[in-house]
Amino acid sequence: MSVATGEQSNSLFKPERGLFHARRRIAVYLSVGLTTIFAGAAILFLSYFVFYVAREGIQYINLDFFTQEPPLSNSGGGGIVTALEGSLVMLVIASIIGIPLGMAVGIYLAEFGRGRLADVVRFLVDTLTGLPTIVFGLFIWVLIVAPTRTFSGLAGGLALSIIMVPTVARATEEVLRLVPGSLREASIALGGTESRTILRVVVPAARSGIITGMLLALARVAGETAPLLMTSLGNNFFIPVDQLNITNTPLDAVPLRIFIFTLSPFPVQQHQAFAAALILLVLVIVTSLLVRLATGGFKERGR
Amino acid sequence: MSVPAAETQRAIEIEVRNLNAWYGTAQALFDINLTVQRQSVTAFIGPSGCGKSTFIRCLNRMHEEIAGAHAEGTVLVDGTNIYGRALSPIQVRRHIGMVFQQPNPLPTKSIYDNAVIGARLNGMIQGRASADEVVERSLRGAALWDEVKDRLQAPSISLSGGQQQRLCIARALAVEPEVILMDEPCSALDPIATLQIEDLIKELEKRYTVVIVTHNMQQASRVAETTAFFFQGRLIEVGATTKLFSHPDNKQTEDYITGRFG
Numbered sequence: 001m002s003v004a005t006g007e008q009s010n011s012l013f014k015p016e017r018g019l020f021h022a023r024r025r026i027a028v029y030l031s032v033g034l035t036t037i038f039a040g041a042a043i044l045f046l047s048y049f050v051f052y053v054a055r056e057g058i059q060y061i062n063l064d065f066f067t068q069e070p071p072l073s074n075s076g077g078g079g080i081v082t083a084l085e086g087s088l089v090m091l092v093i094a095s096i097i098g099i100p101l102g103m104a105v106g107i108y109l110a111e112f113g114r115g116r117l118a119d120v121v122r123f124l125v126d127t128l129t130g131l132p133t134i135v136f137g138l139f140i141w142v143l144i145v146a147p148t149r150t151f152s153g154l155a156g157g158l159a160l161s162i163i164m165v166p167t168v169a170r171a172t173e174e175v176l177r178l179v180p181g182s183l184r185e186a187s188i189a190l191g192g193t194e195s196r197t198i199l200r201v202v203v204p205a206a207r208s209g210i211i212t213g214m215l216l217a218l219a220r221v222a223g224e225t226a227p228l229l230m231t232s233l234g235n236n237f238f239i240p241v242d243q244l245n246i247t248n249t250p251l252d253a254v255p256l257r258i259f260i261f262t263l264s265p266f267p268v269q270q271h272q273a274f275a276a277a278l279i280l281l282v283l284v285i286v287t288s289l290l291v292r293l294a295t296g297g298f299k300e301r302g303r
Numbered sequence: 304m305s306v307p308a309a310e311t312q313r314a315i316e317i318e319v320r321n322l323n324a325w326y327g328t329a330q331a332l333f334d335i336n337l338t339v340q341r342q343s344v345t346a347f348i349g350p351s352g353c354g355k356s357t358f359i360r361c362l363n364r365m366h367e368e369i370a371g372a373h374a375e376g377t378v379l380v381d382g383t384n385i386y387g388r389a390l391s392p393i394q395v396r397r398h399i400g401m402v403f404q405q406p407n408p409l410p411t412k413s414i415y416d417n418a419v420i421g422a423r424l425n426g427m428i429q430g431r432a433s434a435d436e437v438v439e440r441s442l443r444g445a446a447l448w449d450e451v452k453d454r455l456q457a458p459s460i461s462l463s464g465g466q467q468q469r470l471c472i473a474r475a476l477a478v479e480p481e482v483i484l485m486d487e488p489c490s491a492l493d494p495i496a497t498l499q500i501e502d503l504i505k506e507l508e509k510r511y512t513v514v515i516v517t518h519n520m521q522q523a524s525r526v527a528e529t530t531a532f533f534f535q536g537r538l539i540e541v542g543a544t545t546k547l548f549s550h551p552d553n554k555q556t557e558d559y560i561t562g563r564f565g
Binding site for chain 2: 180182183185186187188189190191192193196197200201204205207
């Protein structure tokens with residue numbers, strides 16, 4: 001008998017043999033291997049997507065692209081300043097209305113939401129989250145555009161704001177539920193009222209999660225096209241900011257502009273669609289990076 | 304001219320009469336009658352599930368914050384029934400502070416903000432100077448000032464467990480309560496940190512009425528003047544700590560403190 005086998009049979013740790021251990025090892029390799037492959041595929045696909053958009057569009061990005069009105073011909077010149085202005089205006093309107101409203105609904109659902117009313121609200125919020133966004137556009141068209149007989153930036157911003165509400169509400173509700181009960185308890189034991197506990201202790205504790213939720217909602221509506229078609233319509237002409245009336249002037253938006261460029265028969269404008277898409281992509285990425293830095297910063301300093 | 308009562312004999316701060324408490328339909332406390340002396344430390348001991356934590360939470364109406372839980376009976380604090388209709392639980396808790404088992408500082412806030420949050424929640428802060436003063440006073444009161452005075456803006460979670468617990472005590476002191484309830488304040492802490500908290504409790508006794516729930520009988524005998532033994536939701540025996548641990552009147556108390564069960 002060899003020394004090695006003698007050692008093994010005396011050892012506490014016997015070699016793992018047999019079908020059970022073989023199956024277990026295969027399962028480990030398979031699960032690690034498959035998840036790695038799929039993760040790699042997802043990353044590859046996403047990077048190719050970004051790369052493709054960049055390759056098609058980057059040569060058309062120059063100073064003019066940010067400062068000029070859209071080209072009326074196939075000359076290839078011009079820019080999307082109208083779309084940048086319109087998107088900015090409408091996103092600000094959407095944020096001012098949609099974020100507080102969504103947060104209020106989320107706080108209600110997480111902190112007070114018991115009984116039938118809360119169930120109804122939760123059901124509605126879930127339904128709204130899944131509703132095609134063009135329906136929101138239609139809603140605003142009926143409610144505002146038709147009675148006022150004009151497309152406007154305000155109508156577009158309002159449509160986007162309602163789209164934000166369910167997303168912000170759900171995100172707020174979910175992160176508030178994650179705040180440990182011990183923090184609520186601490187505040188209540190200090191003589192804090194329910195409202196002060198929520199506003200000064202619970203919501204600040206969930207701050208970074210709430211901001212992430214807002215950002216997701218903002219990123220989502222920044223790319224919305226359909227609801228804007230019937231609310232803000234689009235505009236080829238730049239309106240100086242001081243002459244801008246959001247209640248009666250149709251406004252352009254980046255996704256709208258992409259849509260219009262893609263419909264164009266001219267290859268030049270099709271490339272400009274990619275350039276605009278690239279700008280949208282970069283804007284969304286940069287915003288989310290900035291917010292991550294701003295909200296994660298506090299935790300980093302804490303260590 | 305009469306001498307103030309507090310100087311001749313210890314006035315009663317808390318008087319509990321026929322207190323019963325439930326979680327849903329399960330009764331957790333049965334007819335508790337007990338008095339707690341002013342400016343002293345009273346310890347509640349007993350095996351797990353005996354109702355000692357439930358009871359201490361009844362003393363500032365935190366018990367009812369648990370869904371489905373409620374309590375009935377009379378708890379007179381300085382002569383006023385805190386379960387009376389005239390008082391809100393909010394008012395009660397402003398006068399009766401609480402420290403929990405797990406240190407629970409607000410993790411996203413600084414040491415400074417943690418120390419001042421209770422006072423802010425109660426609208427006691429006007430202006431920066433007032434806040435600074437509250438922070439220093441309460442941190443000194445919790446024997447934490449010297450350790451953190453140079454890093455008040457550091458996050459609360461950068462402190463050690465024992466420091467976090469003392470921060471929670473400071474937070475309670477900032478509201479200027481008369482009574483401080485501590486629900487196993489040392490059970491998540493190491494022996495050194497435990498010792499610091501116990502020293503602090505002896506210090507607090509001079510100005511506050513302290514009630515402490517503890518698993519640790521040695522701790523009760525170290526810090527408490529009066530000890531109450533709970534078992535199966537009933538108050539079995541209450542008396543001077545030295546007597547209760549040396550000559551308990553009750554057989555169950557004796558079995559518990561001699562380690563025959565629990």
